[in-house]
Amino acid sequence: MRVVERDGVASVSQRRVAAEAGVAPSAVTYYYAAVDDLLVDALTRVNDTYVAALATLPDDADAALRALAGMIAAGPGPERAHVMAECELFLLAARRPALRPQIERWNRAVDAFLVPHLPDPDDRSGVCAAVDGLFVRACTEPELTAEEVYRTLSRLVSRAPRSGRA
Numbered sequence: 001m002r003v004v005e006r007d008g009v010a011s012v013s014q015r016r017v018a019a020e021a022g023v024a025p026s027a028v029t030y031y032y033a034a035v036d037d038l039l040v041d042a043l044t045r046v047n048d049t050y051v052a053a054l055a056t057l058p059d060d061a062d063a064a065l066r067a068l069a070g071m072i073a074a075g076p077g078p079e080r081a082h083v084m085a086e087c088e089l090f091l092l093a094a095r096r097p098a099l100r101p102q103i104e105r106w107n108r109a110v111d112a113f114l115v116p117h118l119p120d121p122d123d124r125s126g127v128c129a130a131v132d133g134l135f136v137r138a139c140t141e142p143e144l145t146a147e148e149v150y151r152t153l154s155r156l157v158s159r160a161p162r163s164g165r166a
Contacts, residue, residue: 069150
């Protein structure tokens with residue numbers, strides 16, 4: 001992830017990762033036969049962190065949305081660089097099928113988080129897309145605050161039609 005954070009996903013190679021880790025290139029190739037294997041592992045570790053964080057958000061709906069907003073609106077500095085690297089890996093899944101199961105895992109986790117807020121799967125799908133878009137926006141707009149993200153999410157959740165309504 002440090003290589004992706006600093007230089008972008010296109011710069012990832014077994015040799016660069018070995019240099020970053022301070023090990024011989026053969027050590028990296030022993031565990032990762034191809035660059036895609038490195039990228040899948042990196043994205044899996046990112047997902048492990050986010051999926052675990054989603055699972056520990058408060059039961060209170062408002063507090064949970066606020067906590068999610070805080071996850072999305074990473075502050076300036078190393079946190080923002082890390083979020084940018086994560087987004088870059090997510091976007092790479094469009095070209096690298098090996099990464100797609102992790103994207104699907106993330107989508108399922110966000111959907112599960114939203115079930116108590118939005119019973120309708122179509123409503124959740126729209127808010128899931130907004131969450132992904134807000135992560136990207138947080139990368140491109142350093143001034144985006146957790147409060148702004150919270151207000152956006154809160155509006156989307158409160159304005160979504162509820163199942164069973166005419």
